[in-house]
Amino acid sequence: MNRKLVAFVFVSVIAGIGVGLGLGMVLQRTPAYVSQLESEVSTLQSELATLNTTYCELEANHTSLIEALDLQFMRMMSYNMAMTISFGDLLVITSSELEAPYDMIDVGYTNGTIVAYWRDPVGKPGELIVQRVVKKEYKDGKWHFTTHADNNIMPNVVERFSEEYLFGRVIAIISDSSE
Numbered sequence: 787m788n789r790k791l792v793a794f795v796f797v798s799v800i801a802g803i804g805v806g807l808g809l810g811m812v813l814q815r816t817p818a819y820v821s822q823l824e825s826e827v828s829t830l831q832s833e834l835a836t837l838n839t840t841y842c843e844l845e846a847n848h849t850s851l852i853e854a855l856d857l858q859f860m861r862m863m864s865y866n867m868a869m870t871i872s873f874g875d876l877l878v879i880t881s882s883e884l885e886a887p888y889d890m891i892d893v894g895y896t897n898g899t900i901v902a903y904w905r906d907p908v909g910k911p912g913e914l915i916v917q918r919v920v921k922k923e924y925k926d927g928k929w930h931f932t933t934h935a936d937n938n939i940m941p942n943v944v945e946r947f948s949e950e951y952l953f954g955r956v957i958a959i960i961s962d963s964s965e
Contacts, residue, residue: 795878806930812863815926825862833906836948846935856881856882857877857878857880858879858880858881858882858954859876859878859879860875860876860877860879860894860902860914860916860952861874861875861876862874862875862876862877862916864916864931865937866915866916866917866936866937866938867900867916867917867918867935867936867937868937869891869936869937870900870918870936870959871900871916871956871959872961872964873962874958875959875960875961876878876960876962876963877902877916877958877959877960878956878957878958878959878960879902879954879955879956879957880954880955880957881952881953881955884954884955886924886929886949887924887929888922888929888949890955890956891895891919891922892919893919893920893921893922893932894920895918895920895934898918898919898920899918899955899956900916900917900918900919900921900955900956901917901918901931901933901952901953901954902914902915902916902953903917903931903933903947903951903952903953904947904956914953915933915945916956917933917934917935917945918934918935918936919931919932919933920932920933920934921944928947928948928950929948929949930946930949931946931948931952932944932946932949932950933945933946933947934943
């Protein structure tokens with residue numbers, strides 16, 4: 787290391803300590819200034835306590851709202867719905883009011899409801915799939931859904947599952963602005 791640089795850093799540190807000590811001595815000698823600082827610190831502590839309380843209330847309300855609406859959030863990690871949902875988009879999914887006869891689920895290749903379902907009946911257990919409902923029917927004592935991926939140009943390539951695998955319906959898509 788360059789000796790001049792070391793000397794400069796050393797002198798700067800010593801000078802900074804000296805200035806800090808000098809200011810400390812000046813501040814300690816002015817009770818009015820110390821009193822003003824104490825008052826400002828007290829005010830800041832009070833404001834911080836208020837903000838903390840407000841944050842806790844907001845967090846509790848936020849959690850209650852999400853629980854009441856039964857909302858789940860999921861990041862789209864495939865391109866199978868790329869005509870409607872881009873890779874990386876955030877999906878808001880709800881399972882509230884999702885019960886037979888599933889009147890809130892529309893069917894169709896362009897206007898069908900987009901749903902999320904557990905992949906267990908058609909592939910890897912534990913994965914959620916997001917596709918559009920193109921058909922729903924009641925048979926053998928339960929509801930069955932047929933879905934299609936928007937990005938699949940072949941209309942006969944569909945997946946089928948029964949109602950126990952239905953996770954929820956997509957109610958909002960929040961675009962990933964990083965693309």
